[in-house]
Amino acid sequence: MSTQPTAKETFDADTAAKAKELMARYPQSRSALLPMLHLVQSVQGFVSQEGVAFCAQQLGLSEAEVSAVVTFYTMYKRKPCGEHLVSVCTNTLCAALGGDAIYRTLQEHLGDDGKPLAHEETAGTPGEPGSITLEHAECLAACDLAPVLQVNYEYYDKQTPESAVELADALRRGEKPQPSRGAPLGDFKSAELQLAGFFPEDEESYRSQVDGPSQAPETLIGARIAQDRGWTAPVMEDAPLPEVESK
Amino acid sequence: MSDPLTPVLTKRWLSPNSWRLSTYEQLEGYTALRKALRGTPEQLVQLVKDSGLRGRGGAGFPAGVKWSFMPPNEDKPHYLVINADEGEPGTCKDIPLMMADPHSLVEGCVIAAYAMRSHHCFIYVRGEALHPYRRLNAAVREAYRAGYLGTDILGSGFDLDITVHAGAGAYICGEETALLDSLEGRRGQPRLKPPFPAAAGLYAAPTTVNNVETIASVPFIVNGGADWFRKMGRERSPGPKIYSISGHVENPGQYEAPLGTTLRELLDLCGGMKDGIPLKFWTPGGSSTPMFTAEHLDIPLDFEGAAEAGSMLGTTAVQVFNETVSVPWAVMKWTQFYEHESCGKCTPCREGTYWLAQILERMVEGRGTAEDIDTLLDVCDNILGRSFCALGDGAVSPITSGIKYFRDEFLALCESNKRELVGAQA
Numbered sequence: 001m002s003t004q005p006t007a008k009e010t011f012d013a014d015t016a017a018k019a020k021e022l023m024a025r026y027p028q029s030r031s032a033l034l035p036m037l038h039l040v041q042s043v044q045g046f047v048s049q050e051g052v053a054f055c056a057q058q059l060g061l062s063e064a065e066v067s068a069v070v071t072f073y074t075m076y077k078r079k080p081c082g083e084h085l086v087s088v089c090t091n092t093l094c095a096a097l098g099g100d101a102i103y104r105t106l107q108e109h110l111g112d113d114g115k116p117l118a119h120e121e122t123a124g125t126p127g128e129p130g131s132i133t134l135e136h137a138e139c140l141a142a143c144d145l146a147p148v149l150q151v152n153y154e155y156y157d158k159q160t161p162e163s164a165v166e167l168a169d170a171l172r173r174g175e176k177p178q179p180s181r182g183a184p185l186g187d188f189k190s191a192e193l194q195l196a197g198f199f200p201e202d203e204e205s206y207r208s209q210v211d212g213p214s215q216a217p218e219t220l221i222g223a224r225i226a227q228d229r230g231w232t233a234p235v236m237e238d239a240p241l242p243e244v245e246s247k
Numbered sequence: 248m249s250d251p252l253t254p255v256l257t258k259r260w261l262s263p264n265s266w267r268l269s270t271y272e273q274l275e276g277y278t279a280l281r282k283a284l285r286g287t288p289e290q291l292v293q294l295v296k297d298s299g300l301r302g303r304g305g306a307g308f309p310a311g312v313k314w315s316f317m318p319p320n321e322d323k324p325h326y327l328v329i330n331a332d333e334g335e336p337g338t339c340k341d342i343p344l345m346m347a348d349p350h351s352l353v354e355g356c357v358i359a360a361y362a363m364r365s366h367h368c369f370i371y372v373r374g375e376a377l378h379p380y381r382r383l384n385a386a387v388r389e390a391y392r393a394g395y396l397g398t399d400i401l402g403s404g405f406d407l408d409i410t411v412h413a414g415a416g417a418y419i420c421g422e423e424t425a426l427l428d429s430l431e432g433r434r435g436q437p438r439l440k441p442p443f444p445a446a447a448g449l450y451a452a453p454t455t456v457n458n459v460e461t462i463a464s465v466p467f468i469v470n471g472g473a474d475w476f477r478k479m480g481r482e483r484s485p486g487p488k489i490y491s492i493s494g495h496v497e498n499p500g501q502y503e504a505p506l507g508t509t510l511r512e513l514l515d516l517c518g519g520m521k522d523g524i525p526l527k528f529w530t531p532g533g534s535s536t537p538m539f540t541a542e543h544l545d546i547p548l549d550f551e552g553a554a555e556a557g558s559m560l561g562t563t564a565v566q567v568f569n570e571t572v573s574v575p576w577a578v579m580k581w582t583q584f585y586e587h588e589s590c591g592k593c594t595p596c597r598e599g600t601y602w603l604a605q606i607l608e609r610m611v612e613g614r615g616t617a618e619d620i621d622t623l624l625d626v627c628d629n630i631l632g633r634s635f636c637a638l639g640d641g642a643v644s645p646i647t648s649g650i651k652y653f654r655d656e657f658l659a660l661c662e663s664n665k666r667e668l669v670g671a672q673a
Contacts, residue, residue, distance in 0.1 A: 030433075096572050181378060225502075226252040
């Protein structure tokens with residue numbers, strides 16, 4: 001007999017209720033699989049075999065069907081993650097501007113006994129405070145702010161190897177430096193809960209997350225130049241909808 | 248002639264708390280929806296056709312024509328799906344848009360759904376885009392409370408629900424049929440077309456998939472009219488467009504300008520090349536669009552202009568690289584990206600991207616031969632047009648264009664092997 005915990009032991013009634021809520025959001029329940037896998041990660045910090053079984057049970061799928069989906073998507077982690085997930089963009093543009101150097105520096109800085117940390121490896125004990133899983137990421141869609149990295153999918157823009165090491169050290173000490181753009185930093189699991197579509201219920205923390213900064217100078221530069229120089233789109237005049245024969 | 252910059256989509260971004268409903272309503276927000284709901288779906292489809300709005304996700308298909316493919320009856324539910332899976336290397340426009348002005352997307356969704364007789368809209372947001380996803384969820388929540396979503400919207404009798412859905416890290420899900428499979432809870436692999444989504448899309452029901460920037464443009468077109476929209480841009484590529492300038496320029500960022508703006512004009516706006524180091528190569532619209540060089544500074548960046556010069560407009564993700572960057576290295580990095588993101592469904596792309604990456608890696612390490620260049624082009628030839636979806640076509644773009652303009656640089660990497668080759672031939 002297996003001594004592995006079963007899905008029922010790992011995932012409590014609250015998680016099961018959330019899974020049901022996800023299924024209700026879609027005309028067909030299977031559409032809830034991706035958010036449900038985010039939910040599973042919010043509980044365990046990765047998608048375990050029990051997590052796969054949990055989703056399969058909820059959705060009436062086989063474990064093979066769920067595993068096929070899990071292994072397709074890079075955001076589903078198959079090994080326990082650290083308190084924080086640090087993703088460094090090493091796609092061409094960020095890499096040319098220093099992303100490769102940032103990633104290499106973090107690999108060495110977070111490695112043990114001179115052995116650099118490999119992709120998706122964790123410094124510290126997974127799940128423990130201050131532990132960091134490091135990965136190289138594809139283009140994170142913040143190219144005007146290159147080189148970028150994310151911690152738990154919040155943006156830290158215009159990084160250098162030095163600033164990234166400082167950030168990693170702060171995370172290891174248990175601090176949570178404010179992202180350049182994003183909500184006040186939480187942990188990997190809480191980010192995953194949000195990606196499953198569950199947000200803080202008390203209004204104050206919800207607002208503080210939603211209102212976290214987003215507008216870097218680069219984001220606004222075009223609109224700002226236009227404002228300064230008096231450039232605008234043509235003025236709108238009242239325009240009725242076109243006449244067409246109704247079918 | 249319009250001004251060099253024409254902020255439409257990006258104008259509200261300057262307002263404090265631009266993402267909140269209260270700000271949006273103070274700045275003409277949801278006025279287009281009221282106007283749209285007084286009209287008929289047919290009128291809105293005609294308006295978008297008249298405006299000439301072309302898809303902003305890369306392919307540039309006329310949005311109104313796409314909408315008109317939806318069946319007029321409602322035998323099956325109709326779905327509107329928003330592609331917010333921004334991930335094409337260099338592309339960074341939808342993410343700031345969803346953060347700064349999520350209600351423009353929500354309002355566009357309601358208008359578009361009304362025009363296509365859809366009562367359920369899904370916004371598929373890239374998983375790594377947590378803050379935009381959060382802002383969109385908040386906007387949808389506000390819109391429900393204010394009666395812009397839900398049942399009997401603004402007393403019109405029209406009902407719409409929006410579900411904001413997070414992806415999980417797969418570039419291929421930006422391909423519309425792969426996105427639909429992913430949204431159905433499957434591996435994100437593209438589907439054979441036809442049937443096109445308008446005939447059999449999400450849950451095999453009529454579906455339209457539109458990009459974020461496309462749909463966020465719709466409220467402005469409803470308010471301003473087709474003629475107003477056509478005052479910007481060019482005849483066949485009208486309207487304003489968010490050009491995302493990144494890389495070796497003094498002031499990278501988001502510049503919303505009329506379609507057809509040139510790189511020379513954009514460089515002027517962003518303060519020129521960083522530290523005055525000359526331009527070497529650039530992409531007009533992401534890594535899947537063949538690269539350009541300093542020879543192409545005056546190409547009008549619209550759908551026709553980019554195509555006539557041998558590339559594509561793509562997502563107007565203008566990545567600028569100066570003389571310090573090695574083209575073979577950049578091409579190798581992009582190829583490694585396509586190798587990683589190839590979904591594995593079809594052989595040319597799955598196998599081809601692996602071979603391409605291997606060859607480029609050894610060339611960059613100085614272990615290449617001149618023959619490798621031919622092998623690269625041969626493999627590219629077997630991927631382009633022979634893959635299941637456009638990912639394969641995109642994967643060969645950096646390689647073929649890189650070799651076209653910078654063959655000498657690839658050859659230079661093989662210098663160390665040259666003597667051996669000559670000796671072997673002698």
